[in-house]
Amino acid sequence: MLKEAAKNSVTYAEHVYDDYFGEGRVHRALYTDAEIFKHEMLRLFGSTWIYVAHESEIPDAGDFVTRRMGLRSVIVTRDLDGDLHVLFNRCSHRGATLCREESGNAKVFTCPYHAWSFGHDGGCRGRPLPKGFGASTDDFPYDLSKADHVESYRGFIFAAIDTKLSLKEHLGGAAEKLDEWLDRNPGSDLVVQNGSMPFEMRTNWKCVYDNAADGYHVPFSHESLLRMLSARYGNVDIAYYEGDFDALPLLVKDLGNGHTMLDQRPLMHADSAWERQHVLPGRESIWSKLNEDLGEEEALKLLNGSTGSGMNLNIFPNLMIIGNQIQVLEPVSVNETIVRWYSTSLTNVPPEINAVRMRMQEDFPSFGEVDDTANFEACQIGLEEIPEAEWVHIGRHMDSRLGETDTDGFWKEPVSTDLHARAYWQAWRTIMESNEGGKA
Amino acid sequence: MEITGAQPGYFDLEYYRRIQRIVGSWMELDEISSDDQPPAEVAEECRALLLHEARLIDRHQLDDWLDLFTDDAAYWLPADASQLDPASTVSWEFNDRRRMEERVERILTGKAYSQIPPTRTTHCYTNIELLAVSENEVHALCNFILNTHRPKGGRLLSGWNGFILRCEEGRWLIELKRVNLLDADAPQGNLSFFL
Numbered sequence: 001m002l003k004e005a006a007k008n009s010v011t012y013a014e015h016v017y018d019d020y021f022g023e024g025r026v027h028r029a030l031y032t033d034a035e036i037f038k039h040e041m042l043r044l045f046g047s048t049w050i051y052v053a054h055e056s057e058i059p060d061a062g063d064f065v066t067r068r069m070g071l072r073s074v075i076v077t078r079d080l081d082g083d084l085h086v087l088f089n090r091c092s093h094r095g096a097t098l099c100r101e102e103s104g105n106a107k108v109f110t111c112p113y114h115a116w117s118f119g120h121d122g123g124c125r126g127r128p129l130p131k132g133f134g135a136s137t138d139d140f141p142y143d144l145s146k147a148d149h150v151e152s153y154r155g156f157i158f159a160a161i162d163t164k165l166s167l168k169e170h171l172g173g174a175a176e177k178l179d180e181w182l183d184r185n186p187g188s189d190l191v192v193q194n195g196s197m198p199f200e201m202r203t204n205w206k207c208v209y210d211n212a213a214d215g216y217h218v219p220f221s222h223e224s225l226l227r228m229l230s231a232r233y234g235n236v237d238i239a240y241y242e243g244d245f246d247a248l249p250l251l252v253k254d255l256g257n258g259h260t261m262l263d264q265r266p267l268m269h270a271d272s273a274w275e276r277q278h279v280l281p282g283r284e285s286i287w288s289k290l291n292e293d294l295g296e297e298e299a300l301k302l303l304n305g306s307t308g309s310g311m312n313l314n315i316f317p318n319l320m321i322i323g324n325q326i327q328v329l330e331p332v333s334v335n336e337t338i339v340r341w342y343s344t345s346l347t348n349v350p351p352e353i354n355a356v357r358m359r360m361q362e363d364f365p366s367f368g369e370v371d372d373t374a375n376f377e378a379c380q381i382g383l384e385e386i387p388e389a390e391w392v393h394i395g396r397h398m399d400s401r402l403g404e405t406d407t408d409g410f411w412k413e414p415v416s417t418d419l420h421a422r423a424y425w426q427a428w429r430t431i432m433e434s435n436e437g438g439k440a
Numbered sequence: 441m442e443i444t445g446a447q448p449g450y451f452d453l454e455y456y457r458r459i460q461r462i463v464g465s466w467m468e469l470d471e472i473s474s475d476d477q478p479p480a481e482v483a484e485e486c487r488a489l490l491l492h493e494a495r496l497i498d499r500h501q502l503d504d505w506l507d508l509f510t511d512d513a514a515y516w517l518p519a520d521a522s523q524l525d526p527a528s529t530v531s532w533e534f535n536d537r538r539r540m541e542e543r544v545e546r547i548l549t550g551k552a553y554s555q556i557p558p559t560r561t562t563h564c565y566t567n568i569e570l571l572a573v574s575e576n577e578v579h580a581l582c583n584f585i586l587n588t589h590r591p592k593g594g595r596l597l598s599g600w601n602g603f604i605l606r607c608e609e610g611r612w613l614i615e616l617k618r619v620n621l622l623d624a625d626a627p628q629g630n631l632s633f634f635l
Contacts (some may be wrong), residue, residue, distance in 0.1 A: 127596035200627035282451030
């Protein structure tokens with residue numbers, strides 16, 4: 001009886017969100033209602049694939065990192081056979097946070113409270129004073145609860161608590177774009193062990209996600225950056241964002257299942273992305289050293305491969321790839337979000353290349369993300385303070401007939417479109433309104 | 441626009457190694473004997489330079505603030521609390537002189553929305569310790585309490601700073617300002633001003 005009742009308490013409530021959506025618009029409550037946020041953390045982050053970590057962060061047997069799936073603290077582990085597990089970071093005994101470190105290597109995870117210990121797969125390995133445990137609690141769930149589905153795609157580890165899709169099915173078109181992002185440097189592997197920048201902002205996580213393939217805001221939100229660059233250096237970097245920038249060969253694509261991409265490669269990588277790019281600390285010294293060591297052609301090839309990718313690839317709901325960085329969304333509450341920018345490096349390149357990558361990865365966060373954050377926070381204030389103004393506009397290019405199927409088979413629209421928002425909200429509804437599954 | 445006196449080429453691997461050695465020496469510092477301290481007159485100038493630097497930020501006199509730095513200066517705000525190697529670790533900011541000037545110019549466009557209005561700051565530098573390295577080089581360590589205000593609330597930041605100070609033609613200037621936030625590795629709010 002008790003067991004059934006406990007099970008029912010975590011069954012997802014049936015929700016229908018019809019009233020919150022209209023043609024080219026979504027309702028403010030989706031960003032401000034704490035009950036909807038609770039449902040998202042339970043349902044959305046509990047029943048689709050969530051990015052948790054990169055394999056290079058836990059390369060050896062016994063390695064672990066602690067991460068989040070929505071609000072759930074999880075331990076991402078690699079066991080002695082090399083298999084990956086995503087364990088709920090909650091002692092099966094009284095509920096205490098089991099692992100209190102961000103990363104490390106462990107033989108077992110031992111709870112500091114009563115020293116119950118658990119293996120890399122979450123199996124309960126030890127409980128002190130075993131004579132005290134008897135038949136009455138033989139059926140107690142002594143092992144750690146965990147995400148039943150854990151898969152990795154080319155080093156990117158995702159976990160799902162409850163899904164019918166394989167990771168490959170979930171990624172769909174995003175997988176081949178991730179390939180393109182990863183395959184820029186043949187012979188080198190991506191490493192995610194170079195620190196991160198966790199930005200804390202007072203806004204709903206979707207105010208951030210709305211922006212992930214928003215080509216419309218660039219010349220306006222980032223006017224200070226563009227003005228400073230053009231005053232100093234002329235036509236460099238993203239200076240092409242001016243006038244009717246929808247006429248440029250920049251585009252946004254719908255990759256299916258809420259995944260999208262903003263593609264600037266046709267302009268950013270038209271010639272040498274490195275030469276076009278905004279100067280960075282060490283540009284001249286490191287470029288000339290590489291020219292000396294490798295010759296100009298090889299040096300430029302490596303530098304181009306480590307210059308911003310020109311792709312914003314967004315894998316719904318919490319992974320955003322921008323430049324050379326991996327951005328992960330960590331919702332904290334209905335109006336608090338952490339956006340963590342993981343820095344990346346490459347194997348098999350001269351150390352100068354990775355040094356350049358570090359300084360480059362400080363570039364946009366310093367000059368751009370800060371102003372984006374100011375606007376995300378301003379959106380949250382407006383949405384919270386004025387209940388009479390109900391709607392948020394996501395209707396750009398719905399009627400302009402400028403969209404078409406691209407040669408790769410994906411639907412594309414001009415860069416200022418809201419295609420990204422429309423695509424992810426559709427995926428959001430599919431997951432949030434589904435009655436399938438339903439057990440955490 | 442001319443790059444004012446800046447030497448754009450100095451952030452190379454040798455530079456990172458040198459700066460890392462210096463930061464490492466600060467971490468291992470024990471008692472500073474009287475022999476290691478600069479002469480009273482130099483000490484006074486160096487202390488005055490630190491307080492001047494803090495005041496100019498608090499008054500938003502950023503052009504004047506830049507004038508306190510050498511042409512090969514750096515402003516460094518790590519995103520870790522373990523003195524990791526900047527050649528393989530991302531920082532919140534690791535600006536050379538040119539990047540410092542770019543950031544000041546960006547703020548002064550009046551379109552830098554993260555700084556509209558500008559973050560108000562009060563810098564308190566305490567526990568100042570000076571270490572004479574040579575006749576023309578002094579290292580300065582201090583703790584800081586940095587109160588900040590923005591319209592939707594402020595934050596109280598703290599930590600310690602490490603400065604490399606250098607005497608050029610009789611004038612003491614800052615070659616490096618390294619800001620070690622107590623919670624450098626924790627989520628941070630708006631850091632788009634100079635700490």
